[in-house]
Amino acid sequence: MGISVDTFFLKPDAQGTLQAQIQQMIAEGILSGRFHVGEKLPSSRKLASHLGISRITVTLAYTELLANDYLTSRGRSGYYVSDNAPVPPSYTPLQRTEETVDWNRAIARRFTGGDTLHKPSNWRDYRFPFIYGQADPTLFDHANWRLCAVRALGQKDFASLTADYVDQDDPLLIEFIARHTLPRRGITAKPEEILITLGAQNALWLAARVLLNRRRKAAIEDPCYYALRELLLQARCQVAPLRVDVDGLPPDAIPHDTDVIFTTPSHQSPTTATMPLNRRHDLLQRAREIDAMIVEDDYEFEMAFLAAPSPALKSLDRDGRVIYVGSFSKSLFPGLRLGYMVGSEAFIREARALRSLVLRHPPGHIQRTAAYFLSLGHYDAQIRRVSAALLDRRKAIESAISDHGLTIAGRGAYGGSSLWMRAPKTVDTTILAEKLRAQSVHIEPGEPFFSGPEKPKNYFRLGYSSIPVNRIEPGIEILARSINRAE
Missing domain, CATH: 3.90.1150.10 (Aspartate Aminotransferase, domain 1)
Known part of the structure; x- marks a missing residue:
């Protein structure tokens, strides 16, 4: 029995090349059970005429599906659904009755209901x-990002694509951050002092979990990045909000029993205030006096089109108490979810161990693609x-x-x-x-x-x-x- 050509149509809003769309149509038909083992596909000429596209496009799609064992070729007879094609499971779905679970009792901790911003998907x-x-698609270098992604998929980079790094990161990305990104902020760091994260949010969460507990206190800016405040409240530590002024966080307002200070000195979130150099020194001095750690979120430092950005607070740190957080979300695109943190080796060791328990490491292919994009000059x-x-x-x-x-x-x-x-x-x-x-x-x-x-x-x-x-x-x-x- 043959599959009718009328079952194939191109969606006007479909993504990808015509060849990819045809492959997807056939694969979905097989996986959904609409196309059965042994059924014959329309000829490439007939399908091309029906869809109004080139015959070679259909032929290439069939050839790719043949290589992946979705289809089989029978001499001059044509293409058929392969005997080895994936078969959809045959089962009767369980009919769900009304739930009897008391979720108010079952949920031990709640993470909803906090402060957040509504960002419409449309x-x-x-x-x-x-x-x-959000990223402007008219400004993003799609072509070179695609080339870097394809390169990272090559045989040479098979290990970065498929390997389990366990708790390590892509050495090419670490090297670029150490040799190019951090020196621009006046920071020097060894590979052992750098950890790749799933964006700055993940880095802030790791820092909070490693440095804080119920007996410790965190000082935060007010106003501040709302998600930081929420994750600190979930950590159940004591939180001291400190109202910022035109120069950012005032050091003399930091309580003497503070254990960790969270700050955005170069570009205060959300007021955008830049902390002057003398206040940065005062902040470091205050942290020394009370023996507190500082977590510096240095987001958007690349977007310096009016004047050169001030040196990072971490670059002024001489006793290792500043943990630096950076991200490529603003400079590349937020969906990348790729950031990094820099700190003393003892801290990074613990953060690395915690990360490995939660997600092991950010995907190797994404790390290698970003490493190529950065190292080949496309990022700059x-x-x-x-x-x-x-x-x-x-x-x-x-x-x-x-x-x-x-x-x-x-x-x-x-x-x-x-x-x-x-x-x-x-x-x-x-x-x-x-x-x-x-x-x-x-x-x-x-x-x-x-x-x-x-x-x-x-x-x-x-x-x-x-x-x-x-x-x-x-x-x-x-x-x-x-x-x-x-x-």
Whole structure:
């Protein structure tokens, strides 16, 4: 029995090449049980004519499926579903009745209900997406990333693709970070002092788990990265939120019984304040006095298009008490989930052991692809391209904000990709953001960044990494009108 050619059609929104789409159609038909062992496929000529594509495309797809044992060829007769093709399981699904589990009792710890920001999955459909931390596809070097990924899939890199590193990392990526990335921040480190993480969030979690327990206290900035505060609360340590000023975290406000200080000195999150050099020395001195560790989150240091970034706090550290956290999420793309942490060997040893218990190591293929992209110079070229675009957008957004009378509460001294904004005190920006969605404008309310019961409601963040220059002024105009109506 033959498979009807009418069962094949190309989806208009399908991803990948035509050859890949045909392979996927046939493989899905076999795996779902629609196509059975021994059934004949339409001829390449007939299927090509039906789909309106080249016959060679269909032939190549059939050949690939033949190599993977999904299909078999019978002389001049054509292609058939192979006897060795995967067979879908034959079983009768268990009919579920009403659940009787008391989940309120069964769940020992809850991780929901904390402060977080709503980032709509369809943000690209917004006409005015003032969203933070998302990649602009027009600025990303897709072609060279693809080439690096293909290279990492080659026979030469078979081990990096398939091997279980246990608790180790890709040596090429570690070498690049040690020899190129860290020296730009004034940091020197041995391979034993560097650990690859699944983004900065994973690094912060590891640091908290290694350094804190219920008897210890963590000092954090207020406002701060909301996910950091949540993970510290889940660690059940004592948390001391310290209100930042125009220069970031004030060292003299840090309690004497603090064990770990979490800070973003180069680009405070979310106010974007840059900590001056003298305060950085004061912060290190305060940490020495109370014998506290410092976790430095140095996100966005690459986005320095206004001035050279200040040296990292870690570069001033002489007694090993600073743990440095970096990430490629902002400079490449957030979905990469690749970051790193640098610290004394004794600390990294424990963090490495903890990481291996949870996820062993980030995928080897992703590490090797990133290593190629960085070492071949594509990363630096992308940073220059993104920085130039951000500079144009920064000029446009500051001009529009000035023209429409809005108030900037914080702007990065050397660049970045967002502005910290303040609306009149009578404006609740959570409500404002909800109303703006109907006008295809996305902003980020500032309330989740603050600690305590009395959180200011009139702050918000404007990201400009993913909005075209020509849409910035119209979007700010809509925002300004909405704020004026909300007062």
